[in-house]
Amino acid sequence: MQWEIFNEIWRVELKRLKHRMSMVARELDPSRLVLDESGGFADGANIYLPYEVEPITFNDVHIYCGYPINDLTYAQFLALGMTPDEMEHLGYAAAELENKHTRPGKMTLVSEIGYGSIPNLAENNALFREKGNPLTPPYRYHQMLEETTLKALRESGLDELYPALEDFCLEQQSLHAAANKRIIEAVRSNPKVRGYCVHALTGGDWVLGAGLLDLWRNKKRSYDATKAANADRYLAMRVIPRNIYSDQGARVLVTGINDLEAIEDGHLELKILNRQGKLVKRWNIDVDLSHGVSSLFSEALQTEKWSGLYKAVVCFKSSDNRTVSENSFKFNVFNSKDLKVPKSAVAVIDPEKLLIPFLEKHQIPFEMFSEKTASSTPVFVSSAKKKLPEFAKLEKFVEVGGKAVYLETFFQTGRSYWSTRLPPKGVLPFRIGKEHALGLWVGVSHVVRDHPIFAGLESNKMMGDLYENIWAPFTMVDVAGEPIVSSVTYGFYGGDKHEQQSYMGPEPAFHGMDMGVVPYGEGCYLLSALRITPYLGEDPVADKVLFNLIRWAVQ
Missing domain, CATH: 2.60.40.10 (Immunoglobulins)
Structure with missing residues (x-):
């Protein structure tokens, strides 16, 4: 039992109050631990031992990494509390592994970890109708989530894959189970971590998805997986890399x-x-x-x-x-048969040389896009980060029947998944929006349809470990197109809307497009939010998707 004064401080006013409020708690209750701030966002966390008024600084860490979990994310858990030299022994640069809220040599507590999933909404709402009170917020927001999830499935066309809502809910719960098991395993494999706390036993209001139990105390699939990962004696097994070149x-x-x-x-x-x-x-x-x-x-x-x-x-x-x-x-x-290299020629817009070295290595014929490029030759754009003169020419090319493939429609300005940005004006001839699809404690279903671009890979299901490197932490919205990979999730009033986080529940469910085809004039744009180019030559799944994209584009 302990006092927790603040959680994840962002405001300088609250930072100034950390010690003062801790002393108020100490005066009220001298016998218990006092934690000044969970998460350590404001210059680290401090704990006051019983009857003590001098703080002890330690690493109090909150990590929500989404799912699937790749080797880099796993290593970031292993690196908590390490020095930069120790981190590099894990096979990564220290800058890739460092957590800004931790310091080497300090005791480390991971006080918030986990993923999320929606409860079995059909079953829950039947119980609410039988036993619940329609005036209560949980009754209303569970009904809202069922209605809006069904709407998102219909609008995205995924109701063909999930005609029963229960099937969708349970498959998402299986991802939650796999994520929690792997996260806990990674944390427990780090001998510098002295404790951890899974978020959460039950979930409600705007953190509904985190629960291992639903509000009717039914076990979600994450319950047993979390229990297994907490066993007193446990074997953590890995094959590195998970996707292997034979x-x-x-x-x-x-x-x-x-x-x-x-x-x-x-x-x-x-x-x-x-x-x-x-x-x-x-x-x-x-x-x-x-x-x-x-x-x-x-x-x-x-x-x-x-x-x-x-x-x-x-x-x-x-x-x-x-x-x-x-x-x-x-x-x-x-093997080489699985990764059969296409021989058709493509054109490229690749100012940062993210794509050309890979094409040259595999002897895929290409030309630099220009006004002379034939409309039958698809154009591959490696990055939408900068407005270039070629994009105006590309619009005219597509308008008369060409195909343009944007391998990275979004771009990141830093390591954090939160830093993803839209392309600048002029890169596309139409507007698109973006929504967060990392998940945190909210389950996000990245659903891959059966399509030539994913031939030889898992499809007609939610992305699992096979796609651990290339899944999209942001999804495209407000764009009309034919989705190939869709995200279905709901909001939690994050970011600028955080003041609406309350007992009234989460935001409605919505769907986005991780990859899809947008018609334009006589041609089309294929837009992808997947992380393909960063993993070319490193993950055979990224290679295979690109090879399939080329075959699809030249049809």
């Missing part, structure tokens, strides 16, 4: 997490199964499961002859053959 291979890692006494003379078995369940690789080693965090296994994985979806399974048994912990991890391998 000729490059990967590394299999197992980290032991043990909050109880050590187990000596144990046995670790690892198996890799293909899509059909056939065993393709096995390791057996004798290991001890020490108290705390320990590395149990790290081996290279050769994948030259592999292709498709695989599952790695790990099991630790004690000397008496008792199963102590087990886990699994799915990954994909892509």
Whole structure:
């Protein structure tokens, strides 16, 4: 039990009050811990021990990273509390991993983590109608969410994939479950982290999605996954990278997490199964499961002859053959046939050379876009960051029947997902809007339709781990087009609307376009908010989407 005075201070007036209000709490209650600010946004968090009036500074961290979770995000959890030199041993530059609210050498508490999902709205609202009071806000905002989610599915055409609302809700809950499990695993794998708190047991009002239970105390799918990740003894298994070029291979890692006494003379078995369940690789080693965090296994994985979806399974048994912990991890391998390179020529607008080196490496013929470019040649735009003279020419090109493919319709000015910006005026001949689609504690369903651009990849479902690098943290709105990837979510009165955050509930559900085709004149623009160009040559999924885009565009 402790006092928490403030949470995530943004205002300088409240920053000045941190110590004064903590002393008021200390005077009222000398026996308990007093925390001046959860999140440490205003120069770090301070805790006052019982009967003490001098603060102890520590790292109090809030992280909502969205889902799917890639290796970089996982490493950012592992890096909490580390020095820059320690961070670089994780394989990234320190600037990619640093958290501005932490300091090396300080005790670290991750006091807010988790993802979100909507409850089973059809089931919840049946209970509200049977047992609830229609005058209460939860009754009204649950009904509103059901109505607006159904409307978003209809308007986006996703009602064909989800004719029953329950199917949509439960699939989104499965993503919430996977996210919470992976986030907790990453936090627990960091020995510098001394504690963590999952947000939240139940969710309501404007943080409805965070709940592991709905307001009727029914378990959402995230409940059991969160429970599993909190086991006293746990095996964190990873295959790095998750999406593998067959000729490059990967590394299999197992980290032991043990909050109880050590187990000596144990046995670790690892198996890799293909899509059909056939065993393709096995390791057996004798290991001890020490108290705390320990590395149990790290081996290279050769994948030259592999292709498709695989599952790695790990099991630790004690000397008496008792199963102590087990886990699994799915990954994909892509060979040269999976990544067949198109031979058709394209034109490019690529001032920052984000695309040309990749095209040259794979010997894909291209030309620089000009007024001489044939209307049958699709134009690929690598970045919409700057207004260039070519964009006026491109408008005329599309108007008479050409195709323009914008690989990055949005652009980021910094590392944070919050920094995404719209293209400047003149880059497109029409306006588009943007909405946040990272999620935080709100579930966001990025739904991929069956389409030639996603041939050979998962489709007609919500984006899962396969798309861990390229999913869109922002989605396009206020633009009429044929969506190929859609986002469906709801708002929580974030940003400039934060003063409306209250017991009255969240904002209505809406849909956006992560990728889609916008007709213009006799031609069309394909706009993408996916992060394709940053991962070309690093993630075979990004490569495959680009190859498929070229084939689609030249049809």
